[in-house]
Amino acid sequence: MPSETLARPTPDVIAKYEPVIGLEVHVQLASRTKIYCGCPTGFGAAPNTNVCPVCLGMPGALPVLNKTVVELAVMTGLALNCRINPLSRLARKNYFYPDLPKGYQISQFDQPLAEHGWVEIEGKRIGVTRVHIEDDAGKSQHEGFKDSERNTYVDLNRCGTPLAEIVSEPDMRSAAEAYAYVTELKQALQFAEVSTCDMEKGHLRCDANVSVRLKGATKLGVKAEVKNVNSFRFLREAVDYEILRQIGVIESGGRVMQETRLYNPDTGETAGMRSKEQAHDYRYFPEPDLVPLRVGERWLGEIRSRMPELPAARRNRFLHQYGLSDYDAGVLTASRDLADYFEKAAAASPDAKAAANWVMGDLMATLKAEGKEIAASPVSAERLGELVTLIAKGELSGKLAKEIFPKMFATGDAPAAVMQREGLQQISDTGTIAAIVDQVLAANPKQVEQYKSGKTAVMGFLVGQVMKASRGQANPALANQLVKEKLG
Numbered sequence: 001m002p003s004e005t006l007a008r009p010t011p012d013v014i015a016k017y018e019p020v021i022g023l024e025v026h027v028q029l030a031s032r033t034k035i036y037c038g039c040p041t042g043f044g045a046a047p048n049t050n051v052c053p054v055c056l057g058m059p060g061a062l063p064v065l066n067k068t069v070v071e072l073a074v075m076t077g078l079a080l081n082c083r084i085n086p087l088s089r090l091a092r093k094n095y096f097y098p099d100l101p102k103g104y105q106i107s108q109f110d111q112p113l114a115e116h117g118w119v120e121i122e123g124k125r126i127g128v129t130r131v132h133i134e135d136d137a138g139k140s141q142h143e144g145f146k147d148s149e150r151n152t153y154v155d156l157n158r159c160g161t162p163l164a165e166i167v168s169e170p171d172m173r174s175a176a177e178a179y180a181y182v183t184e185l186k187q188a189l190q191f192a193e194v195s196t197c198d199m200e201k202g203h204l205r206c207d208a209n210v211s212v213r214l215k216g217a218t219k220l221g222v223k224a225e226v227k228n229v230n231s232f233r234f235l236r237e238a239v240d241y242e243i244l245r246q247i248g249v250i251e252s253g254g255r256v257m258q259e260t261r262l263y264n265p266d267t268g269e270t271a272g273m274r275s276k277e278q279a280h281d282y283r284y285f286p287e288p289d290l291v292p293l294r295v296g297e298r299w300l301g302e303i304r305s306r307m308p309e310l311p312a313a314r315r316n317r318f319l320h321q322y323g324l325s326d327y328d329a330g331v332l333t334a335s336r337d338l339a340d341y342f343e344k345a346a347a348a349s350p351d352a353k354a355a356a357n358w359v360m361g362d363l364m365a366t367l368k369a370e371g372k373e374i375a376a377s378p379v380s381a382e383r384l385g386e387l388v389t390l391i392a393k394g395e396l397s398g399k400l401a402k403e404i405f406p407k408m409f410a411t412g413d414a415p416a417a418v419m420q421r422e423g424l425q426q427i428s429d430t431g432t433i434a435a436i437v438d439q440v441l442a443a444n445p446k447q448v449e450q451y452k453s454g455k456t457a458v459m460g461f462l463v464g465q466v467m468k469a470s471r472g473q474a475n476p477a478l479a480n481q482l483v484k485e486k487l488g
């Protein structure tokens with residue numbers, strides 16, 4: 001295929017085109033049991049142990065829709081600003097695959113659970129076409145390289161694992177926007193606790209539909225669908241590669257084929273897998289073993305009332321309530337646990353901005369160094385609040401606080417207890433500080449002279465020396481006052 005070896009288009013050629021991207025994201029819904037039976041969904045069980053006649057697709061076995069799964073899917077829709085349809089339908093999507101013993105998935109087709117949503121990225125809304133529920137298939141494992149030695153094993157534990165499929169509008173115009181969209185989507189779903197979205201465990205999977213068209217064109221170009229994009233970084237790389245490949249094909253007089261392609265992270269390239277002519281005809285029809293799905297006003301209201309504040313709203317509130325910068329609000333809402341921690345620390349201290357700085361600075365750095373999550377922080381939010389309070393009240397210098405914090409982290413103790421134990425309390429005794437001031441003035445006659453001849457700026461230096469001599473323990477206000485007095 002010549003298209004695979006095309007030269008990279010030049011920047012001015014690239015600039016003639018507009019990329020168009022739409023994403024299909026599958027997330028595993030955080031239900032302990034499967035979507036159409038009561039088998040556990042746990043990860044890592046021995047192969048073919050979490051199965052029953054329903055998820056094994058035995059003839060005559062009947063599915064029962066899991067209520068929790070529906071609620072999680074409704075929350076998914078709400079988290080993505082969708083309209084929840086009061087009536088939706090399950091539908092059979094027929095295809096043969098060795099790890100799909102039923103011979104079909106029970107999905108949704110023309111009447112999905114949720115529609116018409118959006119995700120906001122950097123001030124731009126990306127449309128969410130639909131959210132629907134379906135069951136996952138099992139897993140095939142290939143072993144051996146030569147055909148003669150090759151064995152394939154099938155593990156059906158994953159059959160019936162509940163998924164939500166989230167289909168976007170073709171609203172993204174760059175790999176960066178695609179990246180921002182999945183990042184935002186993942187964060188919203190994690191806040192709503194509908195899915196862990198753990199990509200390493202396959203709890204979030206992403207297919208990228210990519211096309212290009214000449215700028216100003218109104219019709220969409222022919223798209224290729226890139227599968228197997230199993231990290232956000234790969235998504236960006238795969239979309240970027242695909243954009244350049246398609247421009248190259250068109251520029252050399254060719255036509256982009258509608259096809260499914262696979263991303264290879266080792267080469268950073270995509271390669272054709274099957275063309276549209278080979279695409280499945282899924283022969284969708286309404287699932288005869290399940291009644292239509294009704295989500296009435298009352299149930300919807302109940303589910304809605306369980307929705308937490310979502311990341312975008314929380315970021316916005318942090319800006320106004322705590323006077324944080326855009327950047328800080330973004331960092332502190334990276335996860336719900338972190339945002340909760342910060343708000344508790346802020347509530348326990350008189351200075352929210354200082355609390356934010358401690359959380360984003362020393363705390364996050366130490367957690368990272370120790371490989372700990374915020375939820376497992378040995379320094380509780382209340383204790384961090386106490387530290388910030390002591391600094392704000394002038395009972396602790398910033399420098400001493402930096403020394404005390406690692407000791408709080410190591411022991412979980414309150415800052416006051418660490419100060420007591422380590423003899424790090426602030427010295428607020430006038431006599432003790434006065435003695436230090438005398439020493440400092442005696443040791444720096446030149447600066448004292450300068451001060452007396454009118455260079456009063458030198459006072460800062462002298463106070464600094466007093467602080468240093470007291471190992472940072474002198475009450476700074478008192479040190480300041482005494483130096484001034486003694487200089488007369």
Ligand code: ADP
Nearest residue numbers: 020021022023168169170209210211220221223
């Ligand atoms: P298909 O019929 O191939 O399943 P759909 O119209 O259902 O295609 O769209 C699937 C996904 O592809 C959606 O996320 C949609 O936004 C995206 N998409 C559709 N057409 C294009 C296009 N021309 N370029 C890029 N993405 C597209």
Ligand code: ZN
Nearest residue numbers: 037039052055
């Ligand atoms: Zn089962």
Ligand code: MG
Nearest residue numbers: 024109129167
């Ligand atoms: Mg489609």
